[in-house]
Amino acid sequence: MARSARKQEILQAALACFTESGVDATTIEMIRDRSGASIGSLYHHFGNRERIIAALYLEGIGEYAALLEAGLLDSLEAEACVKLFVTGYIDWVVANPEWARFILHNRGRVEAGEMGERLREFNQAHGACIAAILRRHREAGAFKAIPGECFVSVVIGPAQDMARNWLAGRSKRPLAEYRDLLAQIAWDSVRA
Amino acid sequence: MARSARKQEILQAALACFTESGVDATTIEMIRDRSGASIGSLYHHFGNRERIIAALYLEGIGEYAALLEAGLLDSLEAEACVKLFVTGYIDWVVANPEWARFILHNRGRVEAGEMGERLREFNQAHGACIAAILRRHREAGAFKAIPGECFVSVVIGPAQDMARNWLAGRSKRPLAEYRDLLAQIAWDSVRA
Amino acid sequence: MARSARKQEILQAALACFTESGVDATTIEMIRDRSGASIGSLYHHFGNRERIIAALYLEGIGEYAALLEAGLLDSLEAEACVKLFVTGYIDWVVANPEWARFILHNRGRVEAGEMGERLREFNQAHGACIAAILRRHREAGAFKAIPGECFVSVVIGPAQDMARNWLAGRSKRPLAEYRDLLAQIAWDSVRA
Amino acid sequence: MARSARKQEILQAALACFTESGVDATTIEMIRDRSGASIGSLYHHFGNRERIIAALYLEGIGEYAALLEAGLLDSLEAEACVKLFVTGYIDWVVANPEWARFILHNRGRVEAGEMGERLREFNQAHGACIAAILRRHREAGAFKAIPGECFVSVVIGPAQDMARNWLAGRSKRPLAEYRDLLAQIAWDSVRA
DNA sequence: TATGAATGAGTCTTCATTCAT
DNA sequence: TATGAATGAAGACTCATTCAT
Known part of the structure; x- marks a missing residue:
């Protein structure tokens, strides 16, 4: 894609804008001004405005998901796995703040648009992949009893809230500083 | 106001729209169509579109903050206090889903607009009030060592993420069902 | 009136605006803001916006015409009479710059409006009065042969052009400084 | 331009309107209706309403100034030069009544707008060109002592006042009829 | 593939005027 | 006479999209 x-x-120009x-x-x-392409070229490549937004969104979460999945395959322990959710998320946000901000604020828009189905499919596939890995640990008794719907929110929720604040310029200190603390808290929140 | x-x-009409x-x-x-007011009346009362958004936002967080502060004054124990953050938040979201959705998605817009300063002042005042209550418990040794910037995110992050999902129609089950579980997890995350 | x-x-507030x-x-x-009157009061007194403009215009030229006619009655010589056209005009402009600017730029508007007829009547009466005085001097052979339509333009044209420039802030020096020179030139232009 | x-x-359509x-x-x-262009095209070419007005104004005075300067270069005598100011002005007004009316009534508006600086630059350049020609005659003793600020007003003032009246439909006879008389009076007003 | 002039439906906003008190 | 909330027609302007080259 x-x-x-x-x-x-x-x-890239769109993301900057x-x-x-x-x-x-x-x-x-x-x-157009920022990319140097002509209007005709923009429409030739993407068809319309909404599809630029969707392409950017899908590329962003695709890259993030690939990174996460790549890391998860290797780390077999439950603790490392949970902590990777947090550290991987924070590392990616810090490395790609523009993309992170864009993705954090435009899920609903893309879901509601013509590429919504594609996004849902993607999330389902990615979610299934994650779920498969977690199931192993859950069945091994590594986690306390938490409904599946809550698990990811519990793990990632604090990190995401801090990421929002940091991306909005509301933090006093760099997000990376809290990386390990948040990972530890996440693990403490779900360990058996 | x-x-x-x-x-x-x-x-109210604006919120519904x-x-x-x-x-x-x-x-x-x-x-205009939904409120029954004339265009002239809209502009007579609010001046422009952005100010309608800002007024709605400020009224929404004002009501929520008042509710929270009212509850916090009475609950003296650290555990009850932390749990109230979560249950109070979830209860308010469930009772005011439209307002919650609006507030969850428009902070940046209002902060960046002409009422941004007013909003920041409000957040500062509200934050100071919350901080004062928490300081008492922290100094009493009720919490583990967590930087001030992280505390609220850790407590409210998971609930907020679930609220987002529920408000977006992505949840299978009612948000209220997880109310007490999330409160307990929050307390476990910060207790000494 | x-x-x-x-x-x-x-x-007065309207003129300032x-x-x-x-x-x-x-x-x-x-x-309304400048006058301190309410909107209702403005409409009570004038009926509509255009009539405020017209009232201001008519009052302005009325005052100027009265001043000029008062002066002309007493000065019997042709030279003094012609010079009074110029000096009277310049004196009035310098004493009432706001009014002068307004009148200089809004004749067409008032003429085209609902008070146009009233304005034309006024100009006719005033013109007749002036013409009567001039006729006396012309018949006495005081002036060179100039068509009636041109006479006033020749006398007042240079002063009016300078007044326009001065009122627009385009002059280096005070208009009053050229008062007597312009009067002399006007007299030289029309004397027999 | x-x-x-x-x-x-x-x-052209704008001028007609x-x-x-x-x-x-x-x-x-x-x-739009008169020009046949679309609204989008209007804005594509001019950006906004004010710039249409300014473009028309600048084009109008540019054409007039070019005509005048072209004529002045050839006429070496002081008398012909002064008379050309008047006859050139009247000829242009008679040939371009719409443009003349527009220019006569919108100088202040353009000066106060975003193209004001451009207009002032143009007037300065044109004024310098005229001044250079006049200086030659003045130094040769062709004119009576008249401050520089007054000279043009004295020469052109009567013609301009008559042009205003004629363009407003207030004249009984064609403006051209007074062409030579006004030129003669102008010359008599400034000759040594 | 690339270009950019042209299009016009759709927005926000203004402001003279009315009218009930 | 005075008030000012309410009205809504009218205007400037934006911007995604098309299409001929």
Whole structure:
């Protein structure tokens, strides 16, 4: 998805515009100016505005999910696994703050749009992958009794809230500073 | 703030429109149609679109903060206090889903707008009130060592993430069902 | 016309607004704020916006015409008479710059409006009065042969052009400085 | 400035609308209807309403100034030079009544707008060109002692006042009829 | 594939005016 | 006479999208 160099330039320009002005306030012309592509080119590659947003979103969560899944396969212990959810998340946010901000604020929009089905499919596949790994640990008695719907929220919730604050410039200190503490708290929250 | 009946009608209509169509997709005309007020009346009372959004946001968090502060004054124990953060939040979200959804998704917009300063002042005052109560318990040794910046995120993060999912229709079960479990987890996460 | 103190306050406030913002950019609300009168009061006294403009215009030229006619009756010589046209005009402009600016730029508007007929009647009466005086001097052979339509333009044109420049802030020096020179040139231009 | 055919069509349509309805009463839609261009095209070419007005003004005075300067270069005598100011002005007004009316009534508006600086630069350049020519004659003793600020007003003032009256439909006879008389009077007013 | 002029439906906002008190 | 909330027609302007080259 989005191989050509031109497409990537456009997506990066769009992300920069979204960061600077907000998604709704970003116009096609702003993306044109920043990417150097012509309006015709934008439409040739993406068809319409919404699809630029969706492509950016899907590429972002795809990259994040790939990173997470790659890490999870190797770490077999439950503790390392839970902590990786947190540290992996924080590391990715710190490394890709623009993308993280964009993804954190535009899930609903993409879900409601024409690519919503595609997004749901993706989340299902990714969720199934994660669930499979967790199930192993749960069945091995590594976790306390927590409904499946709650597990991820408990683990990632605090880190996500801090990430939101940090990305919005409301934090006094760098997010990375709390990385290990949040990982430890997450593990303490779910361990048996 | 916003006493007159007409103003309240407009705000309620705006909230309903925002819920139904999203804030950005809601036009002044939609709010007019739903509120029964004339366009002139909308502008007479609020001046412009952004101020309707800001007024709604400030009224929403004001009501929530008042409820929380009212509850906290009476509960003296650290455990009850922490659990109240979670249950109070969940109860309010369940009782005011439209308002909760709106507030959860529009903080950045209001912060960046002309009422941003007012919002920051409010958050500061509310934060100071909460901090004062927590300090008492912290100094009494009720909590484990957690940086101040993290405390609220750790306590409320999981509940907030679940609330987001529930409000977006992504949950299988009612949010209220997890109320006490999340409160217990929050308390376990911060207790000494 | 416009006796009551309130009416005068409104007219003065309107003139100040017109000076500051231009006639077209001045709103009823601006006049309300400046005059201290309520919107209802403005409409009670003047009926509508256009009539405020017309009342101001008519009062302005009325005052100027009265001054000029008063002066002309006493000065019997042709030279003094012609020079009075110029000096009287310049003196009035310097003494009433806001009014002068307003009158200089809004004749067409008032002529085209509902008070146009009244204005034309006024100009006719005033013109007839002036013409009567001039006729005496012309028949006495005081002037060179100049068509009636041109006479006033020749006498007043240079002063009016300079007044426009001065009122627009385009002059380096005070208008009054050229008062006598312009009067002399006017007399030289028309004397036999 | 404004080469493309579409741009010229829009400017001509705007001028016609301004003549017919007045600048302030002319809406973008009226210009659209008369020019045949779409609203989008109007904004594509000019950006906003004010810039249409300014473009028209600058083009108008540019054309007039070019004509005048072209004529002045050839006429070496002081008398011919002064008379050319008047006859050139009247000829241009008679040949371009719409443009003349527009320019006569909108200098202040353009000066106060975003193109004000550009206009001032133009006037300075044109004024310097005229001044250079006049200086030669003044130094040769062709003129009576008149301050520089007054010279142009004295020469052109009567013609301009008559042009205003004629353009407003207040004259009984064609302006051209007074062309030579006004030129002679102008020369008599400034000759040594 | 690339370009950018042209389109026009859709928004927000303004402001003169009315009218019940 | 005075008040000011309410009205809504009207206007400027934006911007996603199309299409001929």
